[in-house]
Amino acid sequence: xxxxxxxxxxxxxxxxxxxxxxxxxxxxxxxxxxxxxxxxxxxxxxxxxxxxxxxxxxxxxxxxxxxxxxxxxxxxxxxxxxxxxxxxxxxxxxxxxxxxxxxxxxxxxxxxxxxxxxxxxxxxxxxxxxxxxxxxxxxxxxxxxxxxxxxxxxxxxxxxxxxxxxxxxxxxxxxxxxxxxxxxxxxxxxxxxxxxxxxxxxxxxxxxxxxxxxxxxxxxxxxxxxxxxxxxxxxxxxxxxxxxxxxxxxxxxxxxxxxxxxxxxxxxxxxxxxxxxxxxxxxxxxxxxxxxxxxxxxxxxxxxxxxx
Amino acid sequence: xxxxxxxxxxxxxxxxxxxxxxxxxxxxxxxxxxxxxxxxxxxxxxxxxxxxxxxxxxxxxxxxxxxxxxxxxxxxxxxxxxxxxxxxxxxxxxxxxxxxxxxxxxxxxxxxxxxxxxxxxxxxxxxxxxxxxxxxxxxxxxxxxxxxxxxxxxxxxxxxxxxxxxxxxxxxxxxxxxxxxxxxxxxxxxxxxxxxxxxxxxxxxxxxxxxxxxxxxxxxxxxxxxxxxxxxxxxxxxxxxxxxxxxxxxxxxxxxxxxxxxxxxxxxxxxxxxxxxxxxxxxxxxxxxxxxxxxxxxxxxxxxxxxxxxxxxxxxxxxxxxxxxxxxxxxxxxxxxxxxxxxxxxxxxxxxxxxxxxxxxxxxxxxx
Numbered sequence: 319x320x321x322x323x324x325x326x327x328x329x330x331x332x333x334x335x336x337x338x339x340x341x342x343x344x345x346x347x348x349x350x351x352x353x354x355x356x357x358x359x360x361x362x363x364x365x366x367x368x369x370x371x372x373x374x375x376x377x378x379x380x381x382x383x384x385x386x387x388x389x390x391x392x393x394x395x396x397x398x399x400x401x402x403x404x405x406x407x408x409x410x411x412x413x414x415x416x417x418x419x420x421x422x423x424x425x426x427x428x429x430x431x432x433x434x435x436x437x438x439x440x441x442x443x444x445x446x447x448x449x450x451x452x453x454x455x456x457x458x459x460x461x462x463x464x465x466x467x468x469x470x471x472x473x474x475x476x477x478x479x480x481x482x483x484x485x486x487x488x489x490x491x492x493x494x495x496x497x498x499x500x501x502x503x504x505x506x507x508x509x510x511x512x513x514x515x516x517x518x519x520x521x522x523x524x525x526x527x528x529x530x531x532x533x534x535x536x537x538x539x540x541x542x543x544x545x546x547x548x549x550x551x552x553x554x555x556x557x558x559x560x561x562x563x564x565x566x567x568x569x570x571x572x573x574x575x576x577x578x579x580x581x582x583x584x585x586x587x588x589x590x591x592x593x594x595x596x597x598x599x600x601x602x603x604x605x606x607x608x609x610x611x612x613x614x615x616x617x618x619x620x621x622x623x624x625x626x
Numbered sequence: 627x628x629x630x631x632x633x634x635x636x637x638x639x640x641x642x643x644x645x646x647x648x649x650x651x652x653x654x655x656x657x658x659x660x661x662x663x664x665x666x667x668x669x670x671x672x673x674x675x676x677x678x679x680x681x682x683x684x685x686x687x688x689x690x691x692x693x694x695x696x697x698x699x700x701x702x703x704x705x706x707x708x709x710x711x712x713x714x715x716x717x718x719x720x721x722x723x724x725x726x727x728x729x730x731x732x733x734x735x736x737x738x739x740x741x742x743x744x745x746x747x748x749x750x751x752x753x754x755x756x757x758x759x760x761x762x763x764x765x766x767x768x769x770x771x772x773x774x775x776x777x778x779x780x781x782x783x784x785x786x787x788x789x790x791x792x793x794x795x796x797x798x799x800x801x802x803x804x805x806x807x808x809x810x811x812x813x814x815x816x817x818x819x820x821x822x823x824x825x826x827x828x829x830x831x832x833x834x835x836x837x838x839x840x841x842x843x844x845x846x847x848x849x850x851x852x853x854x855x856x857x858x859x860x861x862x863x864x865x866x867x868x869x870x871x872x873x874x875x876x877x878x879x880x881x882x883x884x885x886x887x888x889x890x891x892x893x894x895x896x897x898x899x900x901x902x903x904x905x906x907x908x909x910x911x912x913x914x915x916x917x918x919x920x921x922x923x924x925x926x927x928x929x930x931x932x933x934x935x936x937x938x939x940x941x942x943x944x945x946x947x948x949x950x951x952x953x954x955x956x957x958x959x960x961x962x963x964x965x966x967x968x969x970x971x972x973x974x975x976x977x978x979x980x981x982x983x984x985x986x987x988x989x990x991x992x993x994x
Contacts, residue, residue, distance in 0.1 A: 400960065400963050400964055404963075405630070406966060410963055415960075417907060418953075418957065421949060421954070421956040422952075425953045539780070547777075550773075586784050586788035587788050593778075597763065597777050597778075601769050606768075623630075
């Protein structure tokens with residue numbers, strides 16, 4: 319393998335891993351506050367369709383991304399209203415959000431399937447992109463990839479050294495204690511859920527405006543679910559989310575790598591790789607029950623009602 | 627401001643009324659949606675919900691759509707009772723269709739009454755194997771079954787597409803991604819001539835009865851329910867938790883597999899890439915909507931099959947996207963979850979409460 323090939327693989331790995339990184343960072347914040355939102359897939363799809371339609375109709379990619387984020391937030395508020403406002407089961411509500419988002423996005427997007435737009439172009443940073451091997455991977459990407467680096471750093475800092483980060487963790491570990499010392503449990507959880515929605519929406523917009531760029535029904539292809547597994551893989555640690563997202567990006571483009579190396583394996587079989595990898599990761603990480611339970615936020619998935 | 631107040635106990639009445647409320651709210655939202663799209667709401671709802679079943683052919687088609695949904699949903703009621711969240715009915719259905727097809731194609735020259743049972747059995751084994759994988763991952767490695775079953779859905783879909791493009795492709799099929807037509811002895815006979823309704827609907831009804839007996843009359847069913855209600859109580863009683871998880875998942879997988887093979891050996895007659903328009907996911911909604919009860923599931927299945935037919939009807943007659951089906955499914959589940967809050971909470975409007983009503987409420991609470 320020559321250095322150009324490796325450099326190209328690394329470039330594609332980061333590009334493919336970016337939507338996973340965005341979704342997983344959002345879900346991580348959400349889960350840290352004690353809320354398990356299984357509706358990522360539905361929020362991503364809504365972000366993808368809203369972003370694509372807006373970009374196509376207005377010709378402004380920026381507006382596309384903004385609308386994608388807005389769609390993700392709107393969907394997350396729906397989840398928040400039912401799971402936090404009405405105390406419904408979070409697992410069932412998340413599933414409902416995915417089914418609803420899949421249906422609604424297909425409905426909205428049915429007139430836009432296969433329409434072309436000019437997607438977001440990469441923007442190579444001068445000098446930095448000349449670095450051998452890593453230059454292309456890290457500094458020849460598009461703006462959303464750079465934004466994902468920044469968001470990663472922001473979330474890392476948020477949990478490491480900010481007071482609001484501490485509040486989110488407190489609410490997720492023990493909502494009753496947090497409530498007793500006067501922290502706004504439900505409001506914190508709403509904000510965390512909305513952040514998750516914004517990130518999933520942005521990831522959807524990235525898929526339909528930059529990565530592919532087109533709209534197709536169900537185009538997220540399970541990325542929302544893979545990101546959920548990624549958070550488990552990362553043991554709820556921010557730095558491992560980045561590593562995991564890029565590794566899964568690599569697993570998703572392995573069929574290109576194999577083809578590039580001249581192996582002939584059915585692309586449909588290779589397309590199962592990210593899903594198989596997800597299962598393997600879950601097996602490795604969950605095998606030790608006690609460890610798995612210690613790492614997860616204590617109140618994850620449990621509804622909170624101040625009177626009970 | 628409206629406040630939610632815990633009832634202190636489950637309301638049985640609300641548990642059954644909530645699906646009805648959800649249905650009505652979905653209809654109202656649907657009517658508003660149609661009005662926004664510039665259609666006459668009543669006429670659109672008529673097209674969606676009445677027209678598909680206004681003749682015998684339509685009713686037969688309803689049963690064709692209902693059979694796989696019912697099989698998946700009744701299987702899901704068993705696992706969901708055990709609080710095992712099998713989201714993988716779709717993948718188990720696809721694997722049932724895939725393995726069943728492989729068997730039917732291997733027996734394409736065989737004749738005799740035993741061919742069809744062999745094909746159906748292969749389908750059930752395929753579905754059970756796929757669910758068994760999730761059971762193995764859960765019981766041996768503690769892997770979350772929601773995520774594993776969803777991943778297995780995507781893997782099953784890719785395997786199916788691989789098979790129709792590769793090993794199971796019809797050699798005389800002009801390179802279309804579909805298998806050869808099955809031989810007559812591998813096809814499920816139709817019930818009424820001139821329609822597509824076939825014995826699969828009877829299998830589904832039989833499965834409903836069997837699961838009903840299992841859950842309400844057998845010790846195994848009792849153990850499954852106890853495991854779902856309180857896992858530590860089940861452990862204390864000496865029930866073997868892992869064995870129960872395995873059994874529940876295998877039953878639900880086998881029934882979903884039967885649904886899949888019922889599609890390829892029934893209305894389709896061959897393996898194609900799109901054997902299911904999301905029946906396995908629809909079955910999750912049906913299971914919740916039917917309160918995991920056989921009769922409730924039967925009714926919810928008919929509604930869901932009607933939504934599928936209505937989506938097709940709306941596409942043909944009103945020029946609306948067929949994705950309308952998914953939208954209605956999602957709304958139905960959301961409204962159900964929202965209405966379910968009334969099972970455990972009652973709504974209070976503090977502005978209307980006086981000391982007298984507060985005292986009344988307190989007395990009621992004490993009586994409970």
